[in-house]
Amino acid sequence: MRFGLTAAVFLAGVLPAFTQPAPKPPQGPAPKINGKPDFSGLWQRPYVPDMTVTTADGKTQVADPSLPNDPKTENMKGRNGQPAPPRKLLPYTPWGQQQWDAYDAAKGDYTGSCLPFGLMRSMNSPDPIQIMQSNEFLSLLYEQNTWFKVFPLDGRKHRDIVPTWFGDSVGRWDGDTLVVDTVNFNGKTRLDTNGHPHSEQLHIIERFQRPDLGHINYEVTVDDPKTFTRPWKNSRVFTLRPDWEIMEYSCEENNKDFLEGHIKGGINPGK
């Protein structure tokens, strides 16, 4: 409790600087390209450090409602003391549970040494993301360490390539929903900052919808039979920020935490 009170005092001091309200997103219909929604733009995303959490507003970030609640997190308080939804329990296999139980960021995490965050943890980062779309391809330009991803939109088969941090993605259209299927992960990443695990069998299905000019509805399904007994989902809303520009970000530039040994890196976590 001492910790909570201390943090409350600190927050009282820093709160005013967080009060700058985000401008209202532009309104209008979703733009089109080649007859399909055009997701191009610079998007602000909620930080999702824990994919088992649903935000108190029930829409900024939504954990899979079909998962059981974590009884230890019942009666949680959110902003302004309002009740917050309990966290969810992920459906671990014995192997997955062992990976989760053994995880301790203080003993080493690959992000400390600025290794690629991987697809899911990059989508969970709070930095904005620039989307650029053509008839044939969609590119995700992550401000987080200036990483990027480009994939086709024609539903072609996955390539047979060496497994990678971000995996091999293929997009296809399901009506006006863009479905992005990604496999072929190297298994060296974590799903989120809290360290939820996955294996090299990870299969990510992302669904992008643009209901209007100012928003993207994003839903991801995490499918990994080695780590989880069944697939589970997470969803959130992105907001268009025409008043922002993407900026350079170098994780390695002055990474004193790692270079001075305050934090441990790790090249092969979870194995």
Added chain:
Amino acid sequence: MKTKFTLALAGLGLLLSALPAMAHHSFAAEFDSNKPVTLKGTVTKIDWMNPHIWVYVDVKDEGGSVAHWQCEGGPPNSLTRNGWTKDALKIGDQVTVEGFKAKDGTNTCNSRSVKLPDGRSVFAGSADDGGPGRRSGGAQ
């Protein structure tokens, strides 16, 4: 440990949804939420660089000995988007830094606030890294 931390956050009841920053690592990887620290001293240097800004403070004790501290803040990109520049703090400024000590026992901290003598906070919005008052692991 993860659960204990979550419950502490839940009890806090003050968590913010619009935090601008992030970290490239989790708070718990480096800092100890059970070791808060308050530093009053003189700014000697500021690193306005990715992935985090760092503020260096000399803290003098009653005997006149000076301890050199370094405290990690938020990423410059998100601080910039929230209207901060590195000129908000100058070398020689007297500051009070409140934060949490590094687990390794060095004079390293994660700053949760940096205040000038008139009470103004600068660089508010330190790393959104799951540390105290941050969202990771808790309700929003």
